[in-house]
Amino acid sequence: MRDRVNRLMALIIQACALSSVLVLMGIFLMLLINGAMLFKEVSVFDFLTGMTWNPGAFDGPAYGALSLIWSTILVTIGAMLMAIPLGIAMAAFMSEVAPRFWRNLLKPLIELLAGIPSVVLGFIGIELIGPLLQKYLGLSTGFNALNGSILLCLMALPTIISLSEEAIRAVPFSFKEASYGLGAGKWETLIKVTLPACTSGLIASSMLGLGRALGETMTVLMVTGNALQFPHGFYDSVRTLTSTIAIELGEVASGTTHYFALFAVASLLFCLCLIINIAAEAIAAKFRYRQT
Amino acid sequence: MSQMKLEAKGLDLFFGAKHVLKKVSIRIPDKQVTALIGPSGCGKSTLLRCFNRMHDLNPMAKLKGDVLFEGQDIHLSKAAELRQKVGMVFQKPNPFPQSIFDNVAYGLRLSQKLTKSELEYKVKAALSQAHLIDELPDLKASAMELSGGQQQRLCIARAVAVSPSVLLMDEPCSALDPISTRKVEELVLQLKSDYCVVIVTHNMQQAKRVSDLTAFMYMGELIEFSETRQLFDKASHELTRNYLEGSFG
Amino acid sequence: MMNRNWYSNLGFGSLYLSTFLVVGFIAVILWDLIYKGAPSWNWTFFSEGPQEGMTKGGIFPVIVGTFYVTLISTIASLPLGIGTAIYLQEYAPDNLLTRLIRSSIRNLAGVPSVIFGLFGLVLFVQHMQMGTSLLASGLTLGLLTLPTVVASTEEALRNVPQSYREGALALGATQWEVIWHQVLPAASSGIWTGAMLAISRAAGETAPILFTGVTFYQRFLPQSLFHEFMAMPYHIFILSTQHHAIEIVTPIAYGTALLLLVQILILQMIAFYLRYKQTSTRR
Numbered sequence: 001m002r003d004r005v006n007r008l009m010a011l012i013i014q015a016c017a018l019s020s021v022l023v024l025m026g027i028f029l030m031l032l033i034n035g036a037m038l039f040k041e042v043s044v045f046d047f048l049t050g051m052t053w054n055p056g057a058f059d060g061p062a063y064g065a066l067s068l069i070w071s072t073i074l075v076t077i078g079a080m081l082m083a084i085p086l087g088i089a090m091a092a093f094m095s096e097v098a099p100r101f102w103r104n105l106l107k108p109l110i111e112l113l114a115g116i117p118s119v120v121l122g123f124i125g126i127e128l129i130g131p132l133l134q135k136y137l138g139l140s141t142g143f144n145a146l147n148g149s150i151l152l153c154l155m156a157l158p159t160i161i162s163l164s165e166e167a168i169r170a171v172p173f174s175f176k177e178a179s180y181g182l183g184a185g186k187w188e189t190l191i192k193v194t195l196p197a198c199t200s201g202l203i204a205s206s207m208l209g210l211g212r213a214l215g216e217t218m219t220v221l222m223v224t225g226n227a228l229q230f231p232h233g234f235y236d237s238v239r240t241l242t243s244t245i246a247i248e249l250g251e252v253a254s255g256t257t258h259y260f261a262l263f264a265v266a267s268l269l270f271c272l273c274l275i276i277n278i279a280a281e282a283i284a285a286k287f288r289y290r291q292t
Numbered sequence: 293m294s295q296m297k298l299e300a301k302g303l304d305l306f307f308g309a310k311h312v313l314k315k316v317s318i319r320i321p322d323k324q325v326t327a328l329i330g331p332s333g334c335g336k337s338t339l340l341r342c343f344n345r346m347h348d349l350n351p352m353a354k355l356k357g358d359v360l361f362e363g364q365d366i367h368l369s370k371a372a373e374l375r376q377k378v379g380m381v382f383q384k385p386n387p388f389p390q391s392i393f394d395n396v397a398y399g400l401r402l403s404q405k406l407t408k409s410e411l412e413y414k415v416k417a418a419l420s421q422a423h424l425i426d427e428l429p430d431l432k433a434s435a436m437e438l439s440g441g442q443q444q445r446l447c448i449a450r451a452v453a454v455s456p457s458v459l460l461m462d463e464p465c466s467a468l469d470p471i472s473t474r475k476v477e478e479l480v481l482q483l484k485s486d487y488c489v490v491i492v493t494h495n496m497q498q499a500k501r502v503s504d505l506t507a508f509m510y511m512g513e514l515i516e517f518s519e520t521r522q523l524f525d526k527a528s529h530e531l532t533r534n535y536l537e538g539s540f541g
Numbered sequence: 542m543m544n545r546n547w548y549s550n551l552g553f554g555s556l557y558l559s560t561f562l563v564v565g566f567i568a569v570i571l572w573d574l575i576y577k578g579a580p581s582w583n584w585t586f587f588s589e590g591p592q593e594g595m596t597k598g599g600i601f602p603v604i605v606g607t608f609y610v611t612l613i614s615t616i617a618s619l620p621l622g623i624g625t626a627i628y629l630q631e632y633a634p635d636n637l638l639t640r641l642i643r644s645s646i647r648n649l650a651g652v653p654s655v656i657f658g659l660f661g662l663v664l665f666v667q668h669m670q671m672g673t674s675l676l677a678s679g680l681t682l683g684l685l686t687l688p689t690v691v692a693s694t695e696e697a698l699r700n701v702p703q704s705y706r707e708g709a710l711a712l713g714a715t716q717w718e719v720i721w722h723q724v725l726p727a728a729s730s731g732i733w734t735g736a737m738l739a740i741s742r743a744a745g746e747t748a749p750i751l752f753t754g755v756t757f758y759q760r761f762l763p764q765s766l767f768h769e770f771m772a773m774p775y776h777i778f779i780l781s782t783q784h785h786a787i788e789i790v791t792p793i794a795y796g797t798a799l800l801l802l803v804q805i806l807i808l809q810m811i812a813f814y815l816r817y818k819q820t821s822t823r824r
Contacts, residue, residue, distance in 0.1 A: 372713045398709070398712060454713065
């Protein structure tokens with residue numbers, strides 16, 4: 001009896017693992033297969049380099065995703081320009097400067113930020129940041145790439161801060177001791193010894209933050225204006241890959257070229273995120289390897 | 293010749309490519325204390341763990357040769373059933389994070405349907421066998437709050453509660469202070485009237501104090517196995533003599 | 542010497558400033574949500590449905606919808622995720638395949654949520670013919686949180702000392718008995734911590750339910766698994782971007798956002814407490 005239960009449970013557990021893996025593989029296959037259907041009608045080159053995205057046009061719809069890709073890159077770069085320095089600086093503060101009490105206070109705060117739903121941040125972008133940008137930058141509207149970047153920065157920060165802090169804290173104390181022993185000050189030790197010792201950890205955390213920002217949908221959908229155009233700067237309205245899917249999927253009939261085009265967009269996004277995550281993991285693994 | 297309790301015949305064990313036990317043959321009698329000694333990494337704990345199939349957990353472990361319990365190949369019976377008859381006490385005390393009572397009752401509850409009073413009786417019997425019952429007024433207290441020595445004796449009580457016929461002890465005193473060590477050693481000497489005890493130790497004085505038979509292992513090989521007094525007084529092998537004299541270890 | 546000191550002060554000053562900026566930003570967000578959200582909280586807000594084109598009334602069916610969909614996602618993801626983690630940690634041999642599975646699950650945690658929405662649309666809504674429904678959305682959210690559950694459970698199982706397993710095995714427990722009696726109880730607070738995070742994630746997500754079952758207005762509560770439903774995140778989205786009278790409904794949107802925030806705060810506090818309890822009892 002006990003033996004039978006043991007074997008039965010082993011089977012059930014294996015079935016769980018198998019179905020998880022199947023489902024997760026299914027996501028990958030579903031995306032690629034549906035996405036590939038687009039390329040029966042549109043060439044990959046046109047998809048990646050075409051300037052116009054106008055799938056709804058009656059006379060000759062266009063499936064050029066370049067402006068969507070550029071929008072995504074623009075917003076993400078803006079977010080990273082803010083989030084990486086802020087995040088690493090705050091991580092350094094938390095691990096090297098702040099007394100224990102403050103660290104214990106900051107950590108849950110960062111976790112809370114990580115937990116705020118993207119739709120709530122998007123709402124803040126509409127109600128708070130948008131009007132501020134409009135007023136102080138003298139723009140006609142606050143719905144632009146900059147607003148999106150600020151929100152994505154907030155979304156990427158928890159990832160960057162917590163992983164960077166872990167990386168900085170993992171630097172052996174003996175390194176710092178050696179530096180102090182040579183007469184270096186606290187700041188020189190931080191800049192010349194501690195941070196360089198965990199560079200790959202910092203890069204990995206920044207990349208994971210980047211991946212988070214890249215795939216974010218609701219915030220950018222809500223605050224970037226979503227104009228179909230090729231953006232020239234942070235004050236322009238942009239429409240990212242993710243927003244395009246969110247906006248258009250609701251209104252397209254399944255099996256049409258437009259439908260497949262959205263899957264192609266999703267596949268592109270998926271591959272980008274996957275590459276970034278795998279690279280980050282590889283860099284982090286190298287970091288851990290060097291530590292031991 | 294009487295039947296041996298435990299026996300290994302030409303036992304080879306590999307962890308991946310590493311050859312950790314080399315053609316070990318040993319016959320361990322009942323109602324005696326057998327000590328396994330040798331320098332660290334010599335395979336003494338590894339050999340001990342072969343007797344209750346603890347290597348089953350490690351997929352890298354490959355075993356060749358025979359291990360017999362009461363003349364039967366241990367790989368023919370179910371591992372769980374074997375381990376109920378061949379109990380084990382580990383190097384570091386490892387009580388479960390539960391009450392003292394539940395710790396001792398765990399093995400009993402697994403295999404036997406007992407009434408509450410029977411269970412209580414057996415738990416108390418096991419605890420008194422380990423001389424713990426007087427020290428522990430409250431059996432509902434958490435086992436994690438006991439001292440290291442008490443925890444180790446609790447683990448021994450836990451092991452004897454299911455009435456095994458063999459008790460394997462893997463350096464049971466290495467994490468304990470001298471007073472607790474003495475208590476555990478006394479316990480071992482009492483236990484041998486009921487059990488076949490195999491004890492791994494790196495402490496030669498301990499082997500001398502508690503064991504009837506001693507086996508010396510070196511680099512995965514069983515170098516010498518004889519009565520304890522004989523091994524310590526006039527070892528036949530040069531390696532054994534060197535080790536006992538303390539020239540390496 | 543003077544120069545060096547100045548340089549160092551500037552450096553540390555920038556660290557303080559960065560921290561201040563981030564903390565300040567979070568504080569402003571929280572303050573804004575509380576200041577503008579709290580006034581719309583009253584009994585009607587929680588107990589009644591939207592009225593007069595959502596400009597009046599409360600969000601009762603919205604809360605219920607979020608509760609249902611989160612419940613379904615939890616029922617779907619917890620057993621599957623915990624089972625998968627048990628397999629990976631307790632049963633699977635440590636080989637290339639296992640490492641591959643583990644790393645692909647980890648990578649799935651980084652897949653954009655909108656892609657899970659697409660998958661839910663294709664698999665549940667279309668292929669399995671659930672239509673746009675509570676069930677389809679719940680399962681989609683379940684898949685979204687699956688990697689989180691697997692990763693946190695694995696972590697919790699990894700932290701259970703090997704000596705517990707050996708101790709139970711040596712007493713004659715079967716592998717399942719070891720897991721059920723010793724490993725899972727010892728890992729439970731870690732597992733629950735992960736579950737709380739998964740629940741709070743599922744409750745706050747919008748993109749995955751966008752195409753799989755959420756609707757902006759419905760007069761009745763969902764009566765079965767195959768009905769559409771309202772949900773808090775989507776309600777905020779609609780009220781702040783798609784409504785014809787955004788000015789008027791903004792207080793309601795603030796109230797909803799605050800509720801979502803409070804709910805997440807509570808779940809995180811439970812998770813925090815569980816972790817605290819674990820670190821204080823272990824040892």
